[in-house]
Amino acid sequence: MSSRRERTKKKILAAALRLLLERGYHNVGMEEVAREAGVSRQAVYLHFGSKPDLLVAMVQHVDESVGTPEILRRTREVKEPLAALDALVSVYLTIEPRIYDTARLIYDARRSDPSAEAAWQDRMSFRRDIARRAIEWLARDGLLAEGWNTDDATDFVWSLLSVHTYEYLVVERGWPIERCECHLQTVLRRTLIGGTGQQRNLWTSGKAT
Amino acid sequence: MSSRRERTKKKILAAALRLLLERGYHNVGMEEVAREAGVSRQAVYLHFGSKPDLLVAMVQHVDESVGTPEILRRTREVKEPLAALDALVSVYLTIEPRIYDTARLIYDARRSDPSAEAAWQDRMSFRRDIARRAIEWLARDGLLAEGWNTDDATDFVWSLLSVHTYEYLVVERGWPIERCECHLQTVLRRTLIGGTGQQRNLWTSGKAT
DNA sequence: CGCCTACTTGACATTGCGTCAATTTTAGCA
DNA sequence: TGCTAAAATTGACGCAATGTCAAGTAGGCG
Numbered sequence: 001m002s003s004r005r006e007r008t009k010k011k012i013l014a015a016a017l018r019l020l021l022e023r024g025y026h027n028v029g030m031e032e033v034a035r036e037a038g039v040s041r042q043a044v045y046l047h048f049g050s051k052p053d054l055l056v057a058m059v060q061h062v063d064e065s066v067g068t069p070e071i072l073r074r075t076r077e078v079k080e081p082l083a084a085l086d087a088l089v090s091v092y093l094t095i096e097p098r099i100y101d102t103a104r105l106i107y108d109a110r111r112s113d114p115s116a117e118a119a120w121q122d123r124m125s126f127r128r129d130i131a132r133r134a135i136e137w138l139a140r141d142g143l144l145a146e147g148w149n150t151d152d153a154t155d156f157v158w159s160l161l162s163v164h165t166y167e168y169l170v171v172e173r174g175w176p177i178e179r180c181e182c183h184l185q186t187v188l189r190r191t192l193i194g195g196t197g198q199q200r201n202l203w204t205s206g207k208a209t
Numbered sequence: 210m211s212s213r214r215e216r217t218k219k220k221i222l223a224a225a226l227r228l229l230l231e232r233g234y235h236n237v238g239m240e241e242v243a244r245e246a247g248v249s250r251q252a253v254y255l256h257f258g259s260k261p262d263l264l265v266a267m268v269q270h271v272d273e274s275v276g277t278p279e280i281l282r283r284t285r286e287v288k289e290p291l292a293a294l295d296a297l298v299s300v301y302l303t304i305e306p307r308i309y310d311t312a313r314l315i316y317d318a319r320r321s322d323p324s325a326e327a328a329w330q331d332r333m334s335f336r337r338d339i340a341r342r343a344i345e346w347l348a349r350d351g352l353l354a355e356g357w358n359t360d361d362a363t364d365f366v367w368s369l370l371s372v373h374t375y376e377y378l379v380v381e382r383g384w385p386i387e388r389c390e391c392h393l394q395t396v397l398r399r400t401l402i403g404g405t406g407q408q409r410n411l412w413t414s415g416k417a418t
Numbered sequence: 419c420g421c422c423t424a425c426t427t428g429a430c431a432t433t434g435c436g437t438c439a440a441t442t443t444t445a446g447c448a
Numbered sequence: 449t450g451c452t453a454a455a456a457t458t459g460a461c462g463c464a465a466t467g468t469c470a471a472g473t474a475g476g477c478g
Contacts, residue, residue: 026321040457112235147395159377168368186356190399249426
């Protein structure tokens, strides 16, 4: 039972998505979004107060439709901490292709708009929490390699599994997802896993799926 | 023998630098740049045709004043390939603090401006070349770890030693340069060095300077 | 002095964001 | 069916920023 209002809102969101993803935040005006959605320019302002607000709404909408939380739950189904690191990479590369474009939009806008900045920081602290959970698990079992503490390892994993790693390797360099997954898992295992875990896993680390 | 023209140009560049670095590309207008430089708005257009062109000129100016090529030459003074990887990180973290702000400006602008995009791609392919040299050296000596080929390792090093790794770890998370250097060196050594090199270096890898 | 280059001045066109008030359309409901 | 209130349109406006143009004004050099 979508009301008239909600339907129009969805139309606008869909249009904004198409246009902004294709041409970038600063290259598309509200006028064009309205035209693409088949509504008047003012209707856009009626539903979303401003361009930055429209962007933030777009991002939230994409996040919900992708279902990030459900996918992330996979990380917790894993039985042992060593596999958690692999799962983290795997989940990262499942989600990233779907949200990359919008994440990039928010990143672009955050310099010039406070609410975009807030949305970005939200996302970032959420991602750091996910990374931290895996690292704390490793650390508790004494598997964290020499030279790392929980905080530093968390930051490193968070920064390695970021929008920009995806951008550099997959988007710019054209790596297939599988190759990216394999290499990033290798990086994390060799770098962060020490103690007994290293013996067990070092020699399988070059040939993950 | 700085002519009047050149002096004015420098004044404008300096003013643009101050303002744009502080407040970002989209938050500073040409009017303000001109006022800060103590010249008329049209003088700015006289010297640099447009805002994007001013940005590109700014970046080139900073690059020259930092002397990136000279600093990068350090990478080649290294005697053995294992040390080259460490030197790469070290050089990266010498240069990055000085150029981070302007690099970030270019990155911001590249979505909406072709000449900024070109400047960015230039910079990126230059950086990949640097990384590739070190990796090829490793590979030639058979020190590249299992699971990596030259291309992939180059891309990975390039993406790890990027503007955004610096942004995430140093700028956002407040890592001191030394900590960042130590950890990144560890990452590269443990990840990329295999064969005999690994035996020799693995146990010093947690405690680099 | 006079000349040329560099710079200034003030005006203008254009675009994009955001706002407003008056009006029309439309969905929901009696 | 016809009424009403919400939702959307229309057309105008203010504002700020980019970029352009033409005419005028310094400042150095013969």
